[in-house]
Amino acid sequence: MPTKLAKQKIAQTFGKASSSYDNSARLQRYSGQALLSFLPLDSDYSIADLGCGTGFFTNIMSRKYQKVIGLDISSQMLSFAKENRNSSIDWIEGDIHALPFEDNSLDVVFSNLAIQWCNPLTDVLKEIKRVLKPGGTLVFTSLLDGTLFELKNSWQQVDNDQHVIDFKTFDEIKNDAIDSGLMIADLKQSSVVLEYHSVRHLAGELKGLGANHVSGKTKKGLAGKTSWQKMTAAYEQFKGEQGSYPATYQLLSAVLIKE
Numbered sequence: 129m130p131t132k133l134a135k136q137k138i139a140q141t142f143g144k145a146s147s148s149y150d151n152s153a154r155l156q157r158y159s160g161q162a163l164l165s166f167l168p169l170d171s172d173y174s175i176a177d178l179g180c181g182t183g184f185f186t187n188i189m190s191r192k193y194q195k196v197i198g199l200d201i202s203s204q205m206l207s208f209a210k211e212n213r214n215s216s217i218d219w220i221e222g223d224i225h226a227l228p229f230e231d232n233s234l235d236v237v238f239s240n241l242a243i244q245w246c247n248p249l250t251d252v253l254k255e256i257k258r259v260l261k262p263g264g265t266l267v268f269t270s271l272l273d274g275t276l277f278e279l280k281n282s283w284q285q286v287d288n289d290q291h292v293i294d295f296k297t298f299d300e301i302k303n304d305a306i307d308s309g310l311m312i313a314d315l316k317q318s319s320v321v322l323e324y325h326s327v328r329h330l331a332g333e334l335k336g337l338g339a340n341h342v343s344g345k346t347k348k349g350l351a352g353k354t355s356w357q358k359m360t361a362a363y364e365q366f367k368g369e370q371g372s373y374p375a376t377y378q379l380l381s382a383v384l385i386k387e
C-alpha cells in the first residue's frame with residue numbers, strides 16, 4: 129500500500145489541479161463515458177464512485193440512481209464537486225484502500241481512472257468486494273503498461289530517474305482480479321492515442337489533471353532546462369506527419385461481479 133505520505137502527496141497534487149482538471153480530462157471523459165454503458169439499469173440501486181475527482185461522472189449517475197456517493201482522497205477535489213454538482217450526492221473524503229462503508233452495502237461500485245493510484249490491487253479489489261452486496265457489480269477503468277511509452281522512452285534517453293508511473297500489465301491485473309475472488313464478467317484492453325501540439329502541451333495536460341506525481345522519482349521539482357530540452361528533442365522521433373505529438377494510453381476496462 130502507498131505510505132501515508134505518498135497518499136498525502138497524491139491527494140495534494142490532485143487537489144491543486146481541481147480547478148484545471150475538467151479542461152484537461154479528455155482521456156477520462158472518453159473512458160468514463162464508455163464505462164457508463166456497463167452500469168446495471170435498476171434505478172433503486174446504491175452506487176459509489178471511487179476516486180470521483182471533480183464528480184463529473186458522479187453527477188451523471190445521480191440523474192439515474194437513487195443513492196449516489198462520491199468518494200475521493202482529495203478534499204479540494206471534493207470541494208469543487210460539492211460546489212458544482214447535484215446536491216443530492218453524498219461526498220465522502222476517504223481512501224479506496226479502507227472504504228468507510230458497511231459490509232454488503234452497495235449494489236454498484238464505479239471507478240474511472242483512479243485505481244491505478246492504488247496498490248496492491250488485489251487488496252483494493254477485496255475491499256470493494258467486502259462492501260458490495262452479493263450479486264453487486266464493480267465497473268472500473270485503469271491504465272496499463274505501455275501508457276505514455278513515448279514520454280517514458282524520451283526521458284530514458286536523458287537520465288535514469290522515474291518520470292512516468294509504472295503501470296501493471298493486462299495479465300497482472302487479470303491475476304489480481306482472480307485472486308480477489310470477484311468473478312470476471314468482462315476485461316478488455318484498448319489503445320487510445322491522443323494528439324498534442326507540443327510536448328509542453330502534453331506535460332501541461334498531465335499537470336492540469338494532477339496526474340504528475342511520480343512516487344519513485346528521486347529528483348524533486350521540475351526537470352532542469354537542459355534535461356527538458358534533451359527530452360523534447362528525443363520526443364521528436366514520435367512526431368506525426370501532421371506535426372502533432374502523440375501520447376498513447378493503454379486503457380483497461382473491467383466488469384467484476386461479487387457472486
Ligand SMILES: C[S@@+](CC[C@H](N)C(=O)[O-])C[C@H]1O[C@@H](n2cnc3c(N)ncnc32)[C@H](O)[C@@H]1O
Nearest residue numbers: 142156179180181200201202223224240242245
Ligand atoms: C485521474 S482522477 C479521476 C477522477 C474521476 N474519476 C474522473 O473520471 O474524472 C483520479 C482521482 O483518484 C483520486 N485518488 C487517488 N488515490 C486515491 C485513494 N487512495 N482513495 C481515494 N481517491 C483516490 C484522486 O484524488 C483523483 O481525484
